[in-house]
Amino acid sequence: MSLRDTVRLDSDIHSEQAPNGAKKHLNMQTEESSVIEEIDCGLVLDAVNKxxxxxxxxxxxxxxxxxxxxxxxHQLRKQAEDLETQAQRLRLRVNPRRMQSRQPHEDSDGGLSWHAIAALFRHETRLTLAENADLVKTLRRHRSLLTRMQLWVAQNDKVPKVMLSDDPAIRKLTKxxxxxxxxxNTAAAFQAFPTSFDSNEFSVCDLTVSDLWVNFVDYSQYVWHAPMEVAAYVLRYHLHELLSTRDMSSWTENTVLVQAKLPDGDSAAVVVAHFHEADRCVVVMRQLQSRDILRDDDGVPVRDGQSLVWFDLRRADDGRTIGRVKTLSAMHLKTSGEGSMEAVAMKLGLDLTDVPLPDRDETFRKFCMTKSKESEVxxxxxxxSVLERVQTELTVGS
Structure with missing residues (x-):
């Protein structure tokens, strides 16, 4: 019999012998002791478990x-071993001769002979002299390039013209x-761009003739039903179709040199570059001056001018591409002969022979404006047409 049963039996015997009030009091004490015993055990078990x-x-x-x-x-030790192996490989690549094991001979008593020491010094001296010669050669090459670049900057500092050098390194840096x-200067170029046309196509141009200088400026906006990436692709890899030329050479990371056809029939070298941003692509075109350009008797170039073009391509909300174009051209005219207003007008299809001298500038200006509008169309x-064809080819190819 358990202790609890014994206590319960004893309480029953006492309850039978006690009066009614005492029986009730004894039953309450028994129930309270049982409840307290159960509660205490649960709390203790919970505390122990926690x-x-x-x-x-x-x-x-x-x-x-x-x-x-x-x-x-373990990871750090493994990384240190990999770095040590890589450092050893780089040291061998820099100067493998210096890393060759050259153990000097020892005498019988364990010391080094003077012959071994002298041989080691001669070997290290030859290695040092060879390394010094390589460094001097590299230094002279960099110094020569720096001198030529300084000369090029001095020649192209005060005139807005760019002329390529025969040196490949300088040509690349020049472009x-x-x-x-x-x-x-893209933001400055589009500072005066018209803003009253919203997303519509338009073209606003102006041409002035003053002091033998012909200055032309054009602001145009294009709306193409193609993604911006396709439009940028066309301007980079199909530009020869737009410029009516097949000569696209001297490709670099983001530049290409093309031969563009001018309105008067001549050609000029143009360098083109692409600059990609998060939400737009800027394409720039710049006319280059040739060293073997035609010159007059005084050595002055017959064609003295420049041309700059900016393309600012942006995405539209409906998937189209809006392209803003700024064209800036200038050409210096000669007083007579090749390169004069009369000669240039004749190449364009205008004969100024019978036009009075005071009216020639305005006649030439109006004619050039008409030709510009026709060329714009x-x-x-x-x-x-090129954009639609390329987009179809890319869609079919994908």
């Missing part, structure tokens, strides 16, 4: 921390400098 769980949690946390430390140490300068149609 302590055990907390200890198990901290033990597992410490084990995890030690495992993580071991993994980190990058010329196009990056235009890209840097043609170039819009050409770009649209």
């Amino acid at each position: 302590v055990l769980m907390r200890r198990a949690y901290f033990r597992e946390k410490q084990r995890s921390h030690r495992r993580r430390e071991r993994d980190d140490i 990058e400098w010329a196009t990056q300068q235009m890209y840097h 043609q170039i819009r149609s050409l770009i649209r």
Whole structure:
């Protein structure tokens, strides 16, 4: 019989012998002691379980921390070994001769002979002299390039013309400098761009003739039913179709040199570069001056001028591409002969022989404006047709 049963039996015997009031009091004490006993056992068990769980949690946390430390140490040691191997390989690549093992001979007593020491010094001296000669050669090459670049900057500092050098390194730097300068001034180029046309196509141009200088400026806006990436692709890889030429050479990372056909039938070298941003693409075109350009008797170039073009391509909300174009051209006219207003007008199809001298500037200006508007219509149609064809080819190819 258990202790609880004994207590219950004893309480029953006492309850039978006691009066009614005492029986009730004894029953209440028995029930209270039983409840207190059960409550105390539950609380103790819960407290013990919490302590055990907390200890198990901290033990597992410490084990995890030690495992993580071991993994980190192993990873760092492995990384150090890889770096040491890579450093050894780089040292061998820089100067393999210096890394060759050259163990000097030892005497019988374990010391080094003077012959071995002298041979080692001679070997190290030859290696040092060879390395010094390589460094001097590299220094002279860089110094020569720097001198030529300084000369080129001095020649192209005060005139807005760019002339390519025969040196390949300088040619590459020249094209990058010329196009990056235009890209840097993109905001200034479009500062006067008309804003009253919203997303419609338009063209606003002006031409002035003053002091033998012909200045032309044009603001145009194109709306193409193609993504911006396709429009930029056409302006980079199909530009020869738009410029009516097949000569596209001297490709670099973002520049290409093309031979563009001028309105009077002549050709000129043009460098083109693309600059991609998050929501737009800027394409710049700049006319280059040739060293073997036709010159008059005084050595002055017959064709003295420049041409700059900015394309600002942006995405529209409906998937189209809006292209803003700024064209800036200037040409210096000669007083007579080749390169004069009369000669240039004749190449364009205008005869100024019978036009009075005071009216020639205005007649020439109006004629050039008419030719410009006709050319604008043609170039819009050409770009649209090439763009549609390329977009179809890309869609079918994908």
